Amino acid sequence: MRGLDDLQRFQVEVADHVATVTIAAPPVNAQDRLFREECVRIFDVLGAETDIRAIVLAADGRAFSAGADLSERAGILAEPGGYARHNRLVRAAFDCIIECPKPVIAAVNGAAIGAGCVLALLCDILIVAEEAFLSMTEVDYGLAGGVRHVLRSFSPSDARLMIYTAKRVTGPELYRMNVASACVPKAQLVEEAKAIARTIAEKVPLAVMAAKRSFGLTEEMPLRDGYRYEQSQTALLAETEDTQEALAAFREKRKPVFKGF
The missing domain is CATH 3.90.226.10 (2-enoyl-CoA Hydratase; Chain A, domain 1)
Known part of the structure; x- marks a missing residue:
């Protein structure tokens, strides 16, 4: 590489x-x-x-x-x-x-x-x-x-x-x-x-990255602040192509194809 x-x-x-x-x-x-x-x-x-x-x-x-x-x-x-x-x-x-x-x-x-x-x-x-x-x-x-x-x-x-x-x-x-x-x-x-x-x-790449970011940032946060941050990440992900593809694949009962980062 x-x-x-x-x-x-x-x-x-x-x-x-x-x-x-x-x-x-x-x-x-x-x-x-x-x-x-x-x-x-x-x-x-x-x-x-x-x-x-x-x-x-x-x-x-x-x-x-x-x-x-x-x-x-x-x-x-x-x-x-x-x-x-x-x-x-x-x-x-x-x-x-x-x-x-x-x-x-x-x-x-x-x-x-x-x-x-x-x-x-x-x-x-x-x-x-x-x-x-x-x-x-x-x-x-x-x-x-x-x-x-x-x-x-x-x-x-x-x-x-x-x-x-x-x-x-x-x-x-x-x-x-x-x-x-x-x-x-x-x-x-x-x-x-x-x-x-x-x-x-195999998972939505941006969602996995957001989850790792949440682990790192919320580890020492109070519960309410940590969960509020996680919800903000979900809101941002909802606008991405890969999240929309994941939801479409679920509805259509097929394997999703993600574009990645």
């Missing part, structure tokens, strides 16, 4: 309006500066690409992502203003997924530790392999990141247990705790995530 043909930490494939972004940074898919820069570029490009309607974030190897590349820390500390620049890039690499207008499905195949755990939790939908696990190990290394992201997906008690103890939460536990939407054998993981993405891709 144009703009993504020189990636070193990721691979991107597109089929049926679904982009599959695969982390490919052996041996454990650790997140260094280049990883984060490419992540921002990928989701900016895919977010703007009109042919893409949903995204799967998967990983090669035994780990989804073992977290931040701690070997970079010494160099970051040695640079004047280095930590501020580093933190800004870390936020950007996470924000680009939250702010991507297309839904992102995480297919977590193995260990998702620290920044890798946050990367998975940032996605709209989480699918995990039976042998996968999430863990926040910051307390083991004198760090303290990820609290707010973990608190979005876990109960207050479970979030604190994870952060304070670096406990591993396995795939079956994540499913039981309603953190993950499905827990499947590893061999079925990516196809399960792609199947969800293909289903999303």
